Amino acid sequence: MIVTTTSTLQGKEVEKYLGIVSGEAIMGANVVRDFLASVTDVIGGRSSAYENKLAEGREIAIREMEDKARRMGANAVIGVDLDFETLREGMMMCIATGTAVYVKE
Numbered sequence: 001m002i003v004t005t006t007s008t009l010q011g012k013e014v015e016k017y018l019g020i021v022s023g024e025a026i027m028g029a030n031v032v033r034d035f036l037a038s039v040t041d042v043i044g045g046r047s048s049a050y051e052n053k054l055a056e057g058r059e060i061a062i063r064e065m066e067d068k069a070r071r072m073g074a075n076a077v078i079g080v081d082l083d084f085e086t087l088r089e090g091m092m093m094c095i096a097t098g099t100a101v102y103v104k105e
Contacts, residue, residue, distance in 0.1 A: 001066050002076035002103070009076060009103055018072045018100040023064030025057040026093045057094035058082060065096045074100035 002009060061082070069077045080098035087093055 001070060001074070003062060003066060003080055003098070004076070004078055005080045007079045009078065012076075012103040014076075014078070014101045015104050016073075016102040018069070018074050018102060020097065021065050021068040021072065021074075021077060021100045022095060022097040023061040023066070023068065024093065024095050025060035025064070026087065026091060027053055027057045028091055053092070054084065054094070057084070057092065058096070061094045061096035065098060069098075069100035072100050074102055075105075076101050076103050 002012075008014075062080075065077060065080075077098040077100055080096060083095045083097075085093045085095075
């Protein structure tokens with residue numbers, strides 16, 4: 001499955017637009033990770049704990065979006081947009097949205 005943020009695929013022709021697809025992931029962060037992230041914020045640097053959680057959420061949302069597109073008969077998803085939101089303390093959400101298409105092989 002081709003997944004891209006662009007609205008076209010170079011060298012490929014979109015034969016059918018099948019509809020909008022999305023995937024969601026809601027992730028909880030634990031107290032230890034929150035504490036370590038706050039220490040990193042105070043002393044500076046990157047929070048690998050949160051970076052890993054964001055990457056995990058992104059992968060889950062994209063995989064769910066791909067699965068929905070595949071069930072619609074798509075072989076690609078174009079125009080993908082990723083959105084990250086904080087729901088409440090310790091919870092974050094990642095949403096992947098795109099257009100399921102069938103491209104000529």
